[in-house]
Amino acid sequence: MSAPAAAPADVVPTAARRERMQPVSTPVGLWIGVTSVVMALLALGLVGLRSIDQRRSSVATVDDDATPMVVSAVELYVALAAADAAASTSFVRTGPESAELRARYIDEIGRAQQELATISQAPGLSGASEEALATIFDGLISYTGRIETARTNDRFNVPVGFAYQRSASQVMRDEMLPAATTIYRDAAGRLDRGLREGRAPEAEVLLIAVVIVALLTLIGVHVFVTRRTRRWLNIGLIAAVVVVLAVTVWLASGLASQRNTFGRAQLDGSEPLLVHSVARILALQSLSDENLDLILSGTDPAPMADFETMVERMGGRDGRSGLLAQAREAAGDDPDARARVEAIVARYVDYLAAHDRVRAAADRYDYPAAIELAVGEQAAASDALDAALTAEIDRVRGELERGGEEAFDRLRWMPPVLVMATVMAGAAALAGLWPRLREYR
Amino acid sequence: MSARNRLAATTAVGSALVVLLAGCGLNTNESGAIANLDLLPGTSTTSTTTSAPTARQRQCDEADLATASFPPADSLDPPPGSFVDQLRREGRIRVGVDENTIGFSVRNSNTGELEGFEVELAHAIAERVFGSAYRPQMVELVPLVTDDKVRFVQDRAVDMTISAVSMSCSRWEKVSFSREYFTAHQEFLVRSDSDISSVDDLDGRTVCVTAGSSSIGIMDKHVPGAVLLPVAARTDCLVALQYGEADAYFGHDSFLYGMRLQDPTVVILSDLLDPALTVSHYGIAINREHEDFVRFVNAVLDSLIEQTVWQQSADTWIEGVVGIPDPTPPAADYRRSD
Numbered sequence: 215m216s217a218p219a220a221a222p223a224d225v226v227p228t229a230a231r232r233e234r235m236q237p238v239s240t241p242v243g244l245w246i247g248v249t250s251v252v253m254a255l256l257a258l259g260l261v262g263l264r265s266i267d268q269r270r271s272s273v274a275t276v277d278d279d280a281t282p283m284v285v286s287a288v289e290l291y292v293a294l295a296a297a298d299a300a301a302s303t304s305f306v307r308t309g310p311e312s313a314e315l316r317a318r319y320i321d322e323i324g325r326a327q328q329e330l331a332t333i334s335q336a337p338g339l340s341g342a343s344e345e346a347l348a349t350i351f352d353g354l355i356s357y358t359g360r361i362e363t364a365r366t367n368d369r370f371n372v373p374v375g376f377a378y379q380r381s382a383s384q385v386m387r388d389e390m391l392p393a394a395t396t397i398y399r400d401a402a403g404r405l406d407r408g409l410r411e412g413r414a415p416e417a418e419v420l421l422i423a424v425v426i427v428a429l430l431t432l433i434g435v436h437v438f439v440t441r442r443t444r445r446w447l448n449i450g451l452i453a454a455v456v457v458v459l460a461v462t463v464w465l466a467s468g469l470a471s472q473r474n475t476f477g478r479a480q481l482d483g484s485e486p487l488l489v490h491s492v493a494r495i496l497a498l499q500s501l502s503d504e505n506l507d508l509i510l511s512g513t514d515p516a517p518m519a520d521f522e523t524m525v526e527r528m529g530g531r532d533g534r535s536g537l538l539a540q541a542r543e544a545a546g547d548d549p550d551a552r553a554r555v556e557a558i559v560a561r562y563v564d565y566l567a568a569h570d571r572v573r574a575a576a577d578r579y580d581y582p583a584a585i586e587l588a589v590g591e592q593a594a595a596s597d598a599l600d601a602a603l604t605a606e607i608d609r610v611r612g613e614l615e616r617g618g619e620e621a622f623d624r625l626r627w628m629p630p631v632l633v634m635a636t637v638m639a640g641a642a643a644l645a646g647l648w649p650r651l652r653e654y655r
Numbered sequence: 656m657s658a659r660n661r662l663a664a665t666t667a668v669g670s671a672l673v674v675l676l677a678g679c680g681l682n683t684n685e686s687g688a689i690a691n692l693d694l695l696p697g698t699s700t701t702s703t704t705t706s707a708p709t710a711r712q713r714q715c716d717e718a719d720l721a722t723a724s725f726p727p728a729d730s731l732d733p734p735p736g737s738f739v740d741q742l743r744r745e746g747r748i749r750v751g752v753d754e755n756t757i758g759f760s761v762r763n764s765n766t767g768e769l770e771g772f773e774v775e776l777a778h779a780i781a782e783r784v785f786g787s788a789y790r791p792q793m794v795e796l797v798p799l800v801t802d803d804k805v806r807f808v809q810d811r812a813v814d815m816t817i818s819a820v821s822m823s824c825s826r827w828e829k830v831s832f833s834r835e836y837f838t839a840h841q842e843f844l845v846r847s848d849s850d851i852s853s854v855d856d857l858d859g860r861t862v863c864v865t866a867g868s869s870s871i872g873i874m875d876k877h878v879p880g881a882v883l884l885p886v887a888a889r890t891d892c893l894v895a896l897q898y899g900e901a902d903a904y905f906g907h908d909s910f911l912y913g914m915r916l917q918d919p920t921v922v923i924l925s926d927l928l929d930p931a932l933t934v935s936h937y938g939i940a941i942n943r944e945h946e947d948f949v950r951f952v953n954a955v956l957d958s959l960i961e962q963t964v965w966q967q968s969a970d971t972w973i974e975g976v977v978g979i980p981d982p983t984p985p986a987a988d989y990r991r992s993d
Contacts, residue, residue: 374893402689402692496695579797
């Protein structure tokens with residue numbers, strides 16, 4: 215190693231010829247080599263850090279932002295729809311106001327306000343979501359005002375109370391619930407995007423590309439050194455190559471593992487979360503349809519037509535199609551998962567059976583009886599269905615969050631290790647090249 | 656290292672990386688569940704339509720036949736095969752009614768039942784239809800909004816509608832009417848602090864009307880400067896007035912008196928329009944196929960008026976509850992048999 219290199223001093227004609235044929239002199243070549251190695255390793259470090267950071271921010275979006283937002287948006291929708299269900303059934307019932315339904319209404323409005331506060335503080339709300347939030351804030355004032363006017367008029371048996379109740383439900387259904395749907399749609403879209411970006415192969419592809427560049431640079435420099443100095447092995451450069459390869463394998467397998475964890479989180483977490491939360495929204499929308507039909511005494515066919523659409527999307531008459539079919543398919547052959555789906559389907563079928571009894575009374579124009587059934591049996595069946603869906607949503611949310619945390623853990627040590635590895639590789643390469651350079655001083 | 660060797664080394668490193676990448680499983684599937692967002696509920700809309708007058712309608716208008724019904728049946732015991740006979744066999748009669756009009760037909764929020772002058776009329780007719788077999792539950796009261804009052808009769812979704820339906824030649828095109836059972840006038844309801852005191856004041860103002868009602872035709876013809884706000888139910892106009900969304904409500908005095916009971920801060924402006932232009936003759940709407948039933952109902956109405964059943968019910972509900980003074984039965988107007 216310490217033996218003098220082929221210096222231009224001891225000129226051999228062939229060597230001189232070769233030297234003349236070289237585009238650069240050895241010291242210049244060595245300096246170019248050093249610079250390229252430093253640049254390539256710098257690029258490796260920076261691009262690697264950026265790739266990891268991209269993944270981390272996607273994972274953070276999913277964990278800290280989109281998942282809680284999806285859940286909050288569903289809760290908001292549910293609280294609003296449940297408040298309207300309580301207010302409208304309480305209104306159409308005969309006799310003195312039910313203290314229980316009144317308490318429920320107050321609770322649900324309070325819950326809606328809490329969710330509104332949570333959502334309005336969430337980072338990165340889209341313009342559409344912010345607009346939707348404003349609509350709900352405004353709507354809540356108009357809605358609750360109309361409900362109280364309806365109640366007061368109803369106390370005095372004044373028919374305009376009906377008109378206020380109808381107008382309140384209209385504000386809820388035409389303005390507030392669609393706005394809540396917008397917020398949910400946005401959040402679900404963000405969750406889906408976060409999961410997809412958190413699995414996007416660009417991060418690995420880019421990393422591999424800079425690794426190849428770094429390796430080729432190191433190898434190229436090694437070849438140059440070998441040729442010019444007639445030394446077969448440069449330990450420093452070899453060590454740099456080994457470090458780069460090792461850290462690459464470690465990073466790539468870590469990213470791949472994070473991607474797989476995320477894939478599982480999507481499959482076991484976010485997909486069923488979306489299926490069940492949309493089902494929950496549809497179920498409550500159908501209850502709202504039925505209640506509106508009872509307030510209107512069937513004078514408008516639109517609510518019941520909407521009911522049928524919601525039922526069709528949820529699972530059809532027997533729970534064998536629509537979202538419930540998707541849930542069943544996703545459960546596959548896993549007996550536990552199947553049992554959970556079947557439990558939800560059973561609640562769904564009960565709910566439709568209660569609905570049929572309400573319809574039978576409404577079809578006879580026996581609205582007092584229909585309303586008693588709606589307030590009693592159907593409300594209970596709807597609560598049971600909602601509880602079953604909520605339990606499944608909580609469970610899959612757990613899966614999603616676990617997956618998200620695991621994914622985050624996978625990425626935790628990547629930046630310091632990458633920085634350390636590039637520094638080490640750089641140091642090794644420089645240590646290998648420094649003696650050669652010194653020979654030309 | 657020869658060029659070939661270098662190439663081999665590079666290829667080896669490259670292929671190792673390719674294997675590594677392939678092992679990662681580079682395919683990121685599009686999420687399937689996100690498509691379910693399209694299943695989320697949207698909003699629904701409703702619309703109404705109007706039709707142009709026919710030649711027969713013009714004839715009716717020219718001969719002033721809007722309030723002229725078919726002569727009453729000679730007997731209240733119609734022959735087998737008649738519509739009444741059919742109703743008797745079915746054991747029920749479906750009657751379209753409103754549920755927000757105090758004194759005429761309104762749902763009592765304490766009992767949940769419909770009550771009022773028109774509800775009593777429905778039961779009185781049912782008593783004559785079913786005779787000794789009559790039971791109150793045989794009368795199926797179908798709540799209808801104004802826009803559906805005539806359509807449900809046309810579609811046979813109800814056997815008759817008793818819901819302040821104003822007899823008109825355009826409606827005779829769709830249904831038949833019984834003889835008139837109540838005479839109303841259409842007036843304006845405004846807030847007591849309103850500055851409206853003449854038709855001219857209504858220029859550019861918002862006037863609430865019930866969608867599908869005869870009020871729209873009168874407004875279009877005689878107060879074209881007003882901006883109409885059509886709503887589904889009559890009480891929706893009171894809400895519009897209370898919210899300031901409308902400056903006035905144009906409707907039948909039979910409703911407006913009831914509205915005043917619900918809100919003491921509104922007043923009725925009488926005779927802003929010539930009463931001859933706003934008079935409304937209420938008839939019971941019956942399907943055009945059932946002329947025999949129209950005649951039967953007319954015989955019943957005649958006898959109810961003759962036996963002062965009409966007067967007793969009107970005194971209780973229309974005068975007693977709504978506060979319209981001295982209700983009197985309208986005179987019968989029958990078409991000559993041809």
